[in-house]
Amino acid sequence: MTVHSLVAAAASAHPSRVAVVSAERSLTYGELDARANGLAARLIASGVRPGDPVGVFLHRSAEFVLAALAVLKAGGCYVPLDPEYPAARLEFMQEAVSSPVVVTVGSLAGRLGGPVVLLDQLPDPAGPVAVPVHPDDLAYVMFTSGSTGRPKGVAVTHRGIVRLVDEPGCVSLAGETMLHLSSPSFDAATFDVWGALANGGRLVVGPAGKVTVAEIGELVRTHGVTTAFLPTGLFHLVVDEGVAALAGLRQVVVGGDVLSSAHARRFLAAVPGCRLVNGYGPTEVTTFTTFHDVRPVDGPVPIGTPLNRTYVRVLDDDLRPAEVGQLFAGGDGVARGYLGDPALTAQRFVPDPWAPGARLYATGDLVRATPDGLEFLGRVDGQVKKRGYRVEPGEVEAALRDDPDVRDAAVVATGDRADTRRLEAFLVLSGPLDGVRARIGRVLPEYLVPDVWVELPGLPLTPNGKVDRAALVAAPRGSSAGEPPLTETESAIAEIWREVLEVESVGRHDDFFALGGHSLIANRIVTRMRRALGVDIRLVAVFDHPTVAGLAEHVSR
Numbered sequence: 001m002t003v004h005s006l007v008a009a010a011a012s013a014h015p016s017r018v019a020v021v022s023a024e025r026s027l028t029y030g031e032l033d034a035r036a037n038g039l040a041a042r043l044i045a046s047g048v049r050p051g052d053p054v055g056v057f058l059h060r061s062a063e064f065v066l067a068a069l070a071v072l073k074a075g076g077c078y079v080p081l082d083p084e085y086p087a088a089r090l091e092f093m094q095e096a097v098s099s100p101v102v103v104t105v106g107s108l109a110g111r112l113g114g115p116v117v118l119l120d121q122l123p124d125p126a127g128p129v130a131v132p133v134h135p136d137d138l139a140y141v142m143f144t145s146g147s148t149g150r151p152k153g154v155a156v157t158h159r160g161i162v163r164l165v166d167e168p169g170c171v172s173l174a175g176e177t178m179l180h181l182s183s184p185s186f187d188a189a190t191f192d193v194w195g196a197l198a199n200g201g202r203l204v205v206g207p208a209g210k211v212t213v214a215e216i217g218e219l220v221r222t223h224g225v226t227t228a229f230l231p232t233g234l235f236h237l238v239v240d241e242g243v244a245a246l247a248g249l250r251q252v253v254v255g256g257d258v259l260s261s262a263h264a265r266r267f268l269a270a271v272p273g274c275r276l277v278n279g280y281g282p283t284e285v286t287t288f289t290t291f292h293d294v295r296p297v298d299g300p301v302p303i304g305t306p307l308n309r310t311y312v313r314v315l316d317d318d319l320r321p322a323e324v325g326q327l328f329a330g331g332d333g334v335a336r337g338y339l340g341d342p343a344l345t346a347q348r349f350v351p352d353p354w355a356p357g358a359r360l361y362a363t364g365d366l367v368r369a370t371p372d373g374l375e376f377l378g379r380v381d382g383q384v385k386k387r388g389y390r391v392e393p394g395e396v397e398a399a400l401r402d403d404p405d406v407r408d409a410a411v412v413a414t415g416d417r418a419d420t421r422r423l424e425a426f427l428v429l430s431g432p433l434d435g436v437r438a439r440i441g442r443v444l445p446e447y448l449v450p451d452v453w454v455e456l457p458g459l460p461l462t463p464n465g466k467v468d469r470a471a472l473v474a475a476p477r478g479s480s481a482g483e484p485p486l487t488e489t490e491s492a493i494a495e496i497w498r499e500v501l502e503v504e505s506v507g508r509h510d511d512f513f514a515l516g517g518h519s520l521i522a523n524r525i526v527t528r529m530r531r532a533l534g535v536d537i538r539l540v541a542v543f544d545h546p547t548v549a550g551l552a553e554h555v556s557r
Contacts, residue, residue, distance in 0.1 A: 002133050002158040004072040006166065006198035008033055014200050021223060022062045022205035029200075032066060034125030039070035039103075039117075041126050046117055047100045050075035050131060053141055055094060055102035056184070057081040057112055059208035063119050064184050065193055067103040068140075070123075075131035077138035077155075080184040083108055084209075085445045089151070093143055096153050096340060135159040141339055142187055144283050145383075145392040145448065153339035154187075160286035161190060163332035165198045169308040170291035171227075171253060171277055177202040179219060179228035181211060186388065187283045188229050188255065195227075210519050210539045213238050213527045217245030226250045229279075231388030232257035233419035233520050239263045240419075241527040243270045255279035255288065256388030258376060259301045260417055264294050278303060280376065283390070284348070284361045285310070286333035292373050304373040307333070313360065314369050319353065326380055327367045328352075328360040335361070384413040386421050387520060389447045396423065396450065399443050405431025410459055410467045411450060419520050425450035426472050428458055452516040482507020489552040492532055493525075497548060500524045512546040529555070 007029075010019075015030030027035070048054055054076040058064040064080075071078040079097050081090055090112065094102075101115045109116050139158045143151040165173060178196040180203050182188040196203040204223040207215070216238065219225060228249055230238065235254045238245055243266065246252060252267070252274060259278045267276055280303035281289035289312065292304025306312050310331035316322040330352055337345030352358040366377040384391050393411040400409035408428040415421035427436065433455055441449055460471040485491040485508045494506040501515045512522070522542040530536055535555050545551045 001162050001166065002072070002135060002137075003139055003161050003165075003194055003198065004036075004069060004133070006162065006194075007069060008128070010197065010200040017200065018202050019197060020062045020065050020203045020205060023207055025062050027062060027066070031125070032069065032197075034127075035123050036066055036069040036073055037129055038123035038126035039067065039119070040073035040129040040131075042117055042123060043070060043074040043076065043101065043103075044129065044131070046115065048074050048076050049100075050133070051137065052076045053079045053097040053099050053138075055079045055081045055097065055099040055104075055112075057083060057090075057102050057104035057108055057116075058119070058184070059083055060180065060182075060184055060189075060205060061208060062205055063105070063122075065197070065203065065205070066122070067119060068184075068193070069197075071103070072133070072139060072158075073129050073131065075133050075137075077140050079141045079153075080189070081112075082183060082185040082445065083111070084183075085185070086442045087111065088443050089445055092151065093153070096143075097141055133158065135162065138336065140190075142185065142283055144390050145395050151395070152341065152344065154283045155336040155339050156190075156283075156286050157336060160333045160335060161194055162198075163307065163309040164191060164286050164288060165195045167308060168288070168291070170293055170304070171251060171279075173199045173201065173227070175199065175201050176227040176251070177204060177223060177225050179204050179206065179216075179223075179225045181206045181216070181234075182229065182231075187287045188231065188388065190287045191229055191253070210523070212523055212539050213242040213245050214530060214536065217242065217247075220245060220248055224248070227253070229253045229255070231255070232259055233387050233417075233421070234523075235267075236260055236263045236417060236419040237520050237523055239267050239270075241524055243267060246271055246274070249274050251275045251277060253277045253279050253291075255281070257385040257421075258417070259294070261297050261299065261301050264301055265296045268294070268296055280304065280374075281329075281333075282361070282363050282365075284335045285329045285331075285363075286335065289327075289329045289333065289363075290374060300375055302370060302373040303367070303376050306331070309333070312374065313352075313354075314367055314374070324368045324377070325366070327363045327365045327374065329363060330355065330358055330360045334359055384421065386413070386423060386447055387518070391423065391448060393423070396425070396444065396448055399440060399448075400425060400427065400436070402443075403436050403439055405429055405436050408459055410469065410472055412469050412472055414452075414473060422451040422516050422518065423448075424452040424454060424472075424516075426454045426456055426459060429455055446519075451513070451518050453514070482510050484508065485548060485552075487552060489533065489555055490548050493529065493552055493555075494548045496525055496528045496532065500528070506548060508549040508552075509547050512542060517542070517546070 011029035011033035019029040054071045180192040276294040278292040290304040313328045368375045460468040
């Protein structure tokens with residue numbers, strides 16, 4: 001089976017059923033299938049051949065879903081290109097895949113080089129496109145953070161996605177109304193989009209950009225959402241700030257970081273009758289490797305047992321079975337490898353000694369085998385998770401060291417939970433910090449940009465000459481001595497910032513980002529302002545007005 005054959009089967013069985021709904025439009029299965037056929041024909045006429053990677057440069061939208069489906073029908077593999085990424089990142093990704101054409105809209109086309117197919121109007125309906133596609137052909141290439149400073153393109157097959165969405169076990173997907181909040185460049189989107197459409201369900205596409213807790217609740221209520229995937233940090237945030245937003249759901253799947261047992265207990269008590277599933281898995285094993293059906297617990301929440309058509313091995317350093325060791329994953333979900341990097345592919349995708357001809361992916365995660373399934377213990381390297389995204393601090397450090405005003409740099413992750421984790425950059429500078437911050441934002445995507453910036457005269461070293469990261473974490477950050485709030489609104493906002501950002505004081509002109517703010521923290525601020533001040537503002541307002549004074553003025557308007 002292939003991904004688009006599953007969607008075509010759903011369209012044949014339920015042509016008038018709504019498949020995709022967003023604020024802008026809705027499409028039935030019949031419309032989605034026929035219009036994707038029309039776009040597939042245009043792609044083939046534009047030079048797309050079986051196996052070609054095709055960039056899709058669109059925000060999260062019904063149009064993105066249609067474009068991805070059309071690429072698969074044309075025999076290609078889609079490459080999500082996030083419009084929020086900086087130009088340098090997009091240029092690297094385009095060069096890495098050598099896409100013959102990119103699907104986009106006119107308002108975005110000027111940001112890319114090379115030929116494009118514009119999707120400003122939905123394609124005309126058309127009949128099926130006869131392009132043979134095998135389950136082991138590529139379905140998409142998705143880029144993750146790389147320790148060498150270069151992102152890695154993970155090449156995923158149809159077989160991997162089918163195993164994820166066609167009776168995966170533990171999670172029920174048949175006929176569900178699923179919420180799609182993930183960025184198309186985040187592999188959780190695979191579960192959202194194809195989990196719904198391959199099973200005759202309805203996909204509810206959230207608005208482009210980041211959404212507030214209140215907006216999540218509105219989407220769930222308005223569209224009768226029954227299943228939602230939430231990155232672990234966002235799940236923690238919703239439980240803390242407005243768990244009623246998830247009332248009515250039958251299933252919540254969380255993943256991307258360590259799930260707090262306290263938040264799990266609070267959710268299960270607040271939303272009785274809703275299943276909570278803890279999902280684990282790297283991009284290289286097609287989104288999820290294991291699932292755990294969560295029950296109220298006091299200790300660590302297990303990451304569970306493998307999906308159907310998936311198996312795992314816990315091995316020691318000599319690749320012998322062990323109770324505690326590195327997790328290796330095998331089965332249909334294992335990706336083909338890293339695009340254009342055979343050496344790294346051979347290093348991380350290794351032969352399975354117990355299954356001739358099969359491969360295992362070395363996850364780099366340390367686990368313990370328990371009667372309830374696997375328990376996550378940490379990483380065997382320096383990789384961390386931030387808001388569900390995989391972050392290699394080495395990639396951020398490499399980008400910083402390339403800056404002309406940076407003499408040396410080190411990056412560490414702080415915060416003990418998915419929703420409190422921050423990237424902190426420690427810099428030895430030869431020029432102004434403001435310039436470095438501005439330039440790094442034009443090189444790295446937002447989730448890789450440090451949240452806290454600390455300037456030091458030199459980096460502390462251990463006796464063997466390595467950077468002393470423990471000493472960096474203990475380095476003083478300073479506190480605000482800025483102008484105090486002037487109005488009642490400013491005072492209320494400053495107090496919310498002080499609590500959420502966990503700082504001693506906040507001045508009216510202090511910068512949200514300089515204090516370590518990021519999107520999850522901004523979401524907490526918006527939710528608490530709604531309760532304290534009775535105002536509904538979009539999440540983007542915190543980014544557009546990143547001082548207490550500026551945000552207070554925005555509220556007054």
